[in-house]
Amino acid sequence: MRSGPWTLLKVTVAAIYLFILGPIAITAAVSFNATNRSFFPPRGFSLRWWGEAFSPQWIQPLMFSLELAALTAIIATVVGVPLAFAFQRYEFPGKAIIRTVTLGPLILPTLVTGIALLQFLTVIGLGRWLGYWALLIGHVIICLPFSVRTIAISLQAMPGSVEQAATNLGAGPLAVLRYVTFPLIMPGVFAGMAFAFIHSFTDINMSLFIARPGQRPVTVAIMSFLDFGFAPTLAALSILSLLIPLVLVALLGRFVGIGNFLYQEQGRG
Amino acid sequence: MAEPALRLESLVKRFGTHAAVAGIDLAVAPGEFVTLLGPSGCGKTTTLNLIAGFLMPDGGHIELNGRRIEELPPFKRDLGMVFQDYALFPHMTVTDNVAFGLKMRKVATDEIARRVSEALMLVKLDGFGARRPNQLSGGQRQRVALARALVIRPTMLLLDEPLSNLDLKLREEMRTEISTLQRRLGIATVFVTHDQGEALTMSDRIAVMQDGRIEQIGTPADIYERPATRFVASFIGSINMVAGTVAGSAAADGLTRVETAAGPALARVGGNIPSGREVALTIRPERLKLAEPGAAPDGAVAWNATVERVVYTGARLEVQLRLADGTPAMAEMTNDGTAAFETGEAVVAWFRPGDAWVIAAAG
Numbered sequence: 031m032r033s034g035p036w037t038l039l040k041v042t043v044a045a046i047y048l049f050i051l052g053p054i055a056i057t058a059a060v061s062f063n064a065t066n067r068s069f070f071p072p073r074g075f076s077l078r079w080w081g082e083a084f085s086p087q088w089i090q091p092l093m094f095s096l097e098l099a100a101l102t103a104i105i106a107t108v109v110g111v112p113l114a115f116a117f118q119r120y121e122f123p124g125k126a127i128i129r130t131v132t133l134g135p136l137i138l139p140t141l142v143t144g145i146a147l148l149q150f151l152t153v154i155g156l157g158r159w160l161g162y163w164a165l166l167i168g169h170v171i172i173c174l175p176f177s178v179r180t181i182a183i184s185l186q187a188m189p190g191s192v193e194q195a196a197t198n199l200g201a202g203p204l205a206v207l208r209y210v211t212f213p214l215i216m217p218g219v220f221a222g223m224a225f226a227f228i229h230s231f232t233d234i235n236m237s238l239f240i241a242r243p244g245q246r247p248v249t250v251a252i253m254s255f256l257d258f259g260f261a262p263t264l265a266a267l268s269i270l271s272l273l274i275p276l277v278l279v280a281l282l283g284r285f286v287g288i289g290n291f292l293y294q295e296q297g298r299g
Numbered sequence: 300m301a302e303p304a305l306r307l308e309s310l311v312k313r314f315g316t317h318a319a320v321a322g323i324d325l326a327v328a329p330g331e332f333v334t335l336l337g338p339s340g341c342g343k344t345t346t347l348n349l350i351a352g353f354l355m356p357d358g359g360h361i362e363l364n365g366r367r368i369e370e371l372p373p374f375k376r377d378l379g380m381v382f383q384d385y386a387l388f389p390h391m392t393v394t395d396n397v398a399f400g401l402k403m404r405k406v407a408t409d410e411i412a413r414r415v416s417e418a419l420m421l422v423k424l425d426g427f428g429a430r431r432p433n434q435l436s437g438g439q440r441q442r443v444a445l446a447r448a449l450v451i452r453p454t455m456l457l458l459d460e461p462l463s464n465l466d467l468k469l470r471e472e473m474r475t476e477i478s479t480l481q482r483r484l485g486i487a488t489v490f491v492t493h494d495q496g497e498a499l500t501m502s503d504r505i506a507v508m509q510d511g512r513i514e515q516i517g518t519p520a521d522i523y524e525r526p527a528t529r530f531v532a533s534f535i536g537s538i539n540m541v542a543g544t545v546a547g548s549a550a551a552d553g554l555t556r557v558e559t560a561a562g563p564a565l566a567r568v569g570g571n572i573p574s575g576r577e578v579a580l581t582i583r584p585e586r587l588k589l590a591e592p593g594a595a596p597d598g599a600v601a602w603n604a605t606v607e608r609v610v611y612t613g614a615r616l617e618v619q620l621r622l623a624d625g626t627p628a629m630a631e632m633t634n635d636g637t638a639a640f641e642t643g644e645a646v647v648a649w650f651r652p653g654d655a656w657v658i659a660a661a662g
Contacts, residue, residue: 205403
């Protein structure tokens with residue numbers, strides 16, 4: 031084995047994995063504590079905290095988050111497809127501005143976007159009235175860049191001649207979309223949807239400002255509960271919140287082949 | 300002459316202020332194989348895209364079997380096209396790729412199956428129907444693209460540099476194959492290429508393009524042996540060009556006297572070029588012969604020259620020369636073991652008057 035830089039690289043990689051997987055493993059272990067405190071290594075073994083994680087107190091915000099994320103992902107995709115087409119295929123006045131505004135939340139701190147949206151809703155007097163819809167709008171705003179970008183990349187990756195070939199073979203504009211364009215960008219569309227879902231599901235910054243009591247995403251619920259210290263329930267809940275996106279991505283990867291989009295810049299068939 | 304399959308009339312396409320296609324007239328006869336040949340940026344691909352309908356012309360007309368099509372969208376033009384990158388649908392099998400055009404034409408399912416298998420047989424790909432494009436080699440993809448374009452029995456075939464992505468050996472195989480197939484089906488074809496070898500070997504006629512115009516159109520022999528302009532002469536093959544002045548008018552045998560700095564000459568001329576006109580005298584390297592000083596045959600035009608370098612290419616020898624006035628020239632000969640020339644040697648470079656060609660046009 032070569033030494034020097036190689037050893038350093040290997041140690042660095044090992045350290046990165048340790049810091050990614052270590053905390054998750056510890057959290058998972060902690061959730062099985064038989065005591066009231068979050069000991070590691072866990073003292074005794076019990077499913078008590080998992081039982082608590084599945085109690086209405088937690089299941090309700092968890093389901094709320096799932097529903098919010100699903101709805102956000104669908105809206106972000108439905109709005110994202112035409113936007114991606116417009117940005118990728120057409121020139122129109124104000125394109126640069128609209129694109130910057132659409133993709134802006136990608137680089138702005140979500141905290142700022144959240145505060146700004148709250149201020150805005152208060153100023154125009156819709157803050158109280160909108161409630162859930164305000165939260166949904168907020169989530170769509172911060173998730174839209176993910177779907178637009180991913181769909182735009184898949185459009186870009188598709189060779190233009192493929193659509194020309196379909197046209198040349200007698201396919202009208204709608205037939206080209208249906209038989210060629212959509213099937214080819216579908217992995218990108220689903221990947222964008224998954225990104226949007228995950229981003230919404232894991233968001234705390236936006237929800238913190240917009241969510242109202244009784245309609246709290248699980249992240250906000252966990253955050254509030256933290257005021258009382260880190261209980262093993264939270265450990266169980268964290269693992270649960272981790273598993274949901276993982277399962278989603280695994281399913282999509284299995285059935286629509288979005289893997290290319292998640293793990294590298296562009297995917298091609 | 301029968302009505303042409305395709306007629307382009309004063310076709311113009313501008314991109315901004317630049318005219319990519321600057322007024323093209325072209326008629327392709329039924330069953331004819333016409334090549335648009337030229338360097339990149341000459342407008343050949345733009346012309347093809349205008350015919351296919353991917354671009355709208357800024358002026359002129361396109362007629363297909365006597366019917367104007369420039370207003371028709373591309374999907375109603377009924378042309379089969381093979382793209383440079385083949386443009387196969389990556390998410391479909393070979394069968395589905397080939398069937399696509401028939402499906403769009405709402406052909407009955409059993410007829411689609413029959414015609415697809417016929418088409419795959421035609422390009423020697425029977426048995427490959429279930430594969431995906433990414434499971435095929437470059438040559439096989441090329442054949443699928445060809446089958447997909449032909450299966451719809453299009454009015455004509457458009458080929459956009461279809462061989463440029465293949466390696467040399469395969470490219471030569473596909474040249475012959477496409478030519479044979481085209482002749483067998485008797486389908487009028489427009490072929491775009493920048494490769495003179497493809498153009499010369501495959502075409503019935505070649506249109507040499509530059510700056511959005513057709514410089515010359517003619518059979519491969521016309522283009523190679525009787526180039527109309529210096530551009531055509533130098534774009535196709537290599538050529539020796541010597542500046543000169545016409546002295547006297549053309550004789551009945553089509554030969555004219557030309558005074559050049561390398562010496563006086565007799566050469567073929569197309570039409571009548573007035574005496575005193577400055578011209579270029581051209582001789583293909585394989586028609587320029589070398590001999591010992593004083594040993595040129597009777598009736599040949601003989602010039603003194605010095606051997607600069609001998610380039611060995613295996614089957615051929617290229618002898619680089621300098622003529623008496625300093626003009627560089629090249630003689631190419633078969634490496635048959637009889638030729639022995641050395642750098643610095645004084646020789647005569649000679650040619651038969653019928654082997655030299657006078658180009659009058661400037662540029």
